[in-house]
Amino acid sequence: MNLAVQIGGLRLQNPVTVASGTFGYGVEYARLLDLNRLGAVTVKGICLRPVRGNPKPRTAEVTSGLLNAIGLQGPGVDGFIRHYWPFLRQLRVPTIINIWGTTIEEYAEVARRFDELEGVGALELNVSCPNIKEGGAQFGTDCRLLGRVVAACRRATRLPLITKLSPNVTSIVPYARVAEQEGSDALSIMNSYPALAIDIETRRPRLGNGIGGLTGPCIKPIAVKLVYDAACAVRIPIIGMGGIQSAADAVEFLLAGATAVAVGTANFYAPRTALEVIEGLQAYMKRHGIGDVRELIGRVEMPGTGRPAEAGAPEGAGGSD
Amino acid sequence: MNLAVQIGGLRLQNPVTVASGTFGYGVEYARLLDLNRLGAVTVKGICLRPVRGNPKPRTAEVTSGLLNAIGLQGPGVDGFIRHYWPFLRQLRVPTIINIWGTTIEEYAEVARRFDELEGVGALELNVSCPNIKEGGAQFGTDCRLLGRVVAACRRATRLPLITKLSPNVTSIVPYARVAEQEGSDALSIMNSYPALAIDIETRRPRLGNGIGGLTGPCIKPIAVKLVYDAACAVRIPIIGMGGIQSAADAVEFLLAGATAVAVGTANFYAPRTALEVIEGLQAYMKRHGIGDVRELIGRVEMPGTGRPAEAGAPEGAGGSD
Amino acid sequence: MVDELVEVTENRLWAGLYYLLELRAPAIAAEAQPGQFVHIRVPGCADALLRRPFSIYRVQGETVSVLYKVVGKGTAALARVRAGERLEVLGPLGHGFSLPRAGEEEPLLVAGGYGVAALYLLAERSPCRGILFEGGRTRGDVLCEEEFRALGWEVRVTTEDGSHGWRGLVTEPLREELARRARGRKLYACGPTGMLRAVARLAEEFGVAAEVSLDEPMCCGVGVCLTCVVPVRTAEGWEYQRACTEGPVFDARRVLWEVPA
Amino acid sequence: MVDELVEVTENRLWAGLYYLLELRAPAIAAEAQPGQFVHIRVPGCADALLRRPFSIYRVQGETVSVLYKVVGKGTAALARVRAGERLEVLGPLGHGFSLPRAGEEEPLLVAGGYGVAALYLLAERSPCRGILFEGGRTRGDVLCEEEFRALGWEVRVTTEDGSHGWRGLVTEPLREELARRARGRKLYACGPTGMLRAVARLAEEFGVAAEVSLDEPMCCGVGVCLTCVVPVRTAEGWEYQRACTEGPVFDARRVLWEVPA
Ligand SMILES: Cc1cc2nc3c(=O)[nH]c(=O)nc-3n(C[C@H](O)[C@H](O)[C@H](O)COP(=O)(O)OP(=O)(O)OC[C@H]3O[C@@H](n4cnc5c(N)ncnc54)[C@H](O)[C@@H]3O)c2cc1C
Ligand SMILES: Cc1cc2nc3c(=O)[nH]c(=O)nc-3n(C[C@H](O)[C@H](O)[C@H](O)COP(=O)(O)OP(=O)(O)OC[C@H]3O[C@@H](n4cnc5c(N)ncnc54)[C@H](O)[C@@H]3O)c2cc1C
């Protein structure tokens, strides 16, 4: 039974990683899980300089989900390399370093710094950030800006480059295509969905930052569709994420077109989820007589069209009422 | 204690209505609730001709929500007027008729037909539909098309016109503004979110149509933010909806900027929810010494900005990680 | 129709894989008709919002009974509810069976799966006795034999593996009986869709009236969501009708088993 | 640190509004240190995903105990869990109290709310006895007096309404005691943030060392999500540290009670 997949030039022993920001820098969960069983470890987002992060409260529990506005707290490139890289470096599975910046130049500089670092598995670009230079427009919701960020990072590194797309767009297809055209080796779908929760007793938002990002099981159906839409539009592999709690959830993403999956919010309340997904995937494959996990990728049978690979761009119309 | 609000020229005795498609044509729930206690009754979407609807399965239960692709089954204008209007006409609360079409001309024709019907409270335009003439582009995700649909309906009727916006857009602000500019008296936010659930045993989508619309408590934080964003951008009132299960949920929407709220999916499993929201609103107001429900509208205190009315366009940047 | 918070007086494994759920639900009991169902909100699975439909099995005074099997999330949570706890129950819902006309229609009941529970009230309130044909995969699937015999009905059991009664499908002894005499008989069927189709074909073949209770996934249960539609023949062609409102019981001659192209 | 599925051996209303939860959790019991906590996944509220943190109160053999009050969704669901059921428990977590140095540090414990539960293990394992200052709004809030006296500790109770012990805030008799003698004493505090700030001020005023256990809303409990950060003084200025990992116990002199501008 083969579980190995390729994400750009990076080989993962199985298609399960963890979502950036939900697994720290690996060392924290090492006491609870054997990290060497994962496909890869994806770390919390790093930018050039240390970042303190947002005022509290930084998270709020919502119905079947979580709202967060952590503020991308982090040690910066130097702090990461000094404090966290030695542990990650000795893992036998690759590390995917999630990076971000406030300007295109910053993204590229971070990419360049990690390009020089021996043993990095891949870089994942978090573009759900405001571009300080362009009046705060988000990289991830402006096709032109997205293209420039990807291109700049592409020039800065030979590492496998994964572009992590924002979900709050009218159609993910142009973003997926731009990311592919500008040299991404893969896509990650999806990052959190912008949302708001208000404390009705204080009349203030439940988060110190006001707006936050919605994650967890509540958003899974949105994420599965976005993976499907993107898989119909590009050829590069996709890491699917959004509310995965079980192997069954992971299989949905694979069938929709993902080559790999990431477990995020579930780590917070069920730390062994990623391992259970790997084991459950094996059980599912055994039950269905599937020898290679890649047989599942994109194999959903949509009405009228068959496989996503044959579908072309999915119909623009929502089918809902 | 005043609970009455104005939606365009329409006065509602309280700010609670029901969401189109979750309350049939009123008569079905009349056995369980006194409809005359609602602010208004909003009926299932009507278009020119009878529509049979999508192949089954048409709904699927998901985590804290529902996925639907009913296919806008309906009796058409004539069938609605013949079979359902007599009952609605004799209610002492207004009826909001939700309408849709496959072309701009159809929308306008439906609007014109209801303009001629004595006693209609308001029309709510469901623009989350494909434009057959323009290759299937959705009215609700194309600003230009949205403007033309609203303008055409505006010309066709003097009734209060509520434009119901699609949530799957990069920013709801331009859509809210176009709808306002072209003559909407109010907005409804939000319709269902495009999503996909796959049955991993059959490898087929759980809905016969494939893609469906996600509704219910899982999407509430997304809806609350969209209401807030729109309330910062336009002056016309907003009917907020998306996962309301309680008066507490309703208050979140009011604080975010809604003038009224609609209970949707909750009707399916807790039919008395709308009445409980009305009673709970009164209890909340009493507890907080609020004499008029309108004091709540838009009163959320966002960090740094105070009230939405003063905030202008919210920052483009998502605050999440 | 009411939406009541009712007390669970019994909830236990009862026969084979089936649980017996007894509810003190006076308003529902008072209105319940054969073939109707209740829509139950199951506590303990907060992220699974929808109610689950169950046929009304027996009505005794204020008590409404249901027989159910654990198949998924909701029924598993239902099985964990204890006597003394309360459930929100909506009902009675749906268009049920019409009672056989005494002297004109001898009822032949056909049941599979939970269908026998849905037919009990019909058998109890029928002005005349008839025959219950009950089928299942194996002995453990066959329920309520004694309950029907106690009403004075003849019960003919079929199991696919032959572990109880005749070996075969339930429609086989039914065919034999109709071949013996079809005149003056009426069929009432509740069970898996395949069984209902076979019963409808037999009814057509032998020219007997038949009412079938369809098993359609439901959402609202009261006719507003349009999830449970089934294609039904009309004078003008066909239309969708709602299994929760115009059904679940339909005249078998009018049910279209596929949506016309 | 382990994530165990543990058996609930006791879960009952115990004193005032507080419940006693006893868990057979051998691996957690073996490692538990004073001031650490457990992160409990509560069944029965499927749409409320996060675990809830509770201080480790007592460790007796394989049993770990927790005292908790019902304040919201999770604790309400926890109160409905029955003995014999199982819970997923992660722990022991956090950086706890350091034991007083015998002969050098006479411990003065200061507790409010659930804080007294967090301090019990410290009192039990301390090489020397000291004084517990416990405060609450009213008599019903004051827990574990007898338990601490049984350990040989002196207990001084304050209630805001005077229904038990001294009338006033818990820091008042503490101030009196420090005024009597501050030298050779060390403060250990757990309770509402306002109380901790007052204790920190007293510690500074009287020049005594103090450890405070901060009450920060948590999400992951293990240091990865960065929800529970508190500003802490460092050589270079200040930084955020995690109440679930570098804490919940901190040196009071280093805690910044407001985020510097
Ligand atoms: C009119 C009617 C009467 C019924 N009477 C009985 C009865 O007396 N005893 C009994 O054991 N079962 C009966 N059923 C079937 C019963 O409703 C399902 O077994 C139950 O809903 C499954 O729920 P679940 O949460 O355990 O399964 P899940 O698979 O978790 O259910 C998910 C969703 O699918 C729906 N669903 C799944 N299977 C079915 C099904 N076969 N029919 C309808 N909806 C389904 C559920 O209602 C729910 O909304 C009846 C169904 C209908 C429509
Ligand atoms: C280190 C630590 C130790 C604690 N020890 C105890 C104890 O021994 N006994 C006890 O009764 N309580 C203790 N608490 C507080 C306890 O965790 C909260 O009362 C509980 O989480 C409330 O959960 P809920 O679901 O009932 O409330 P909800 O309001 O529904 O909780 C919603 C969310 O907010 C969080 N939350 C709400 N209030 C608090 C709070 N005061 N502190 C932390 N998180 C909160 C919850 O964990 C949850 O994630 C401790 C808290 C911390 C941080």
Ligand SMILES: Cc1cc2nc3c(=O)[nH]c(=O)nc-3n(C[C@H](O)[C@H](O)[C@H](O)COP(=O)(O)O)c2cc1C
């Ligand atoms: C607390 C928290 C912090 C996160 N931090 C990051 C981050 O630094 N970079 C990033 O790209 N995504 C970040 N994410 C998003 C996740 O990587 C993931 O895309 C999202 O949570 C959806 O997956 P899930 O629903 O399984 O959690 C964060 C999510 C959470 C909940």
Ligand SMILES: Cc1cc2nc3c(=O)[nH]c(=O)nc-3n(C[C@H](O)[C@H](O)[C@H](O)COP(=O)(O)O)c2cc1C
């Ligand atoms: C089964 C179903 C049918 C719906 N039909 C319509 C419709 O015909 N027209 C429309 O504008 N919205 C329709 N909606 C969307 C609702 O009106 C509402 O916008 C949405 O469900 C969000 O609210 P909720 O989460 O409270 O259900 C439908 C929703 C559901 C679940």
Ligand code: FES
């Ligand atoms: S289940 Fe909603 S219409 Fe039948």
Ligand code: FES
């Ligand atoms: S609760 Fe997650 S870092 Fe402390």
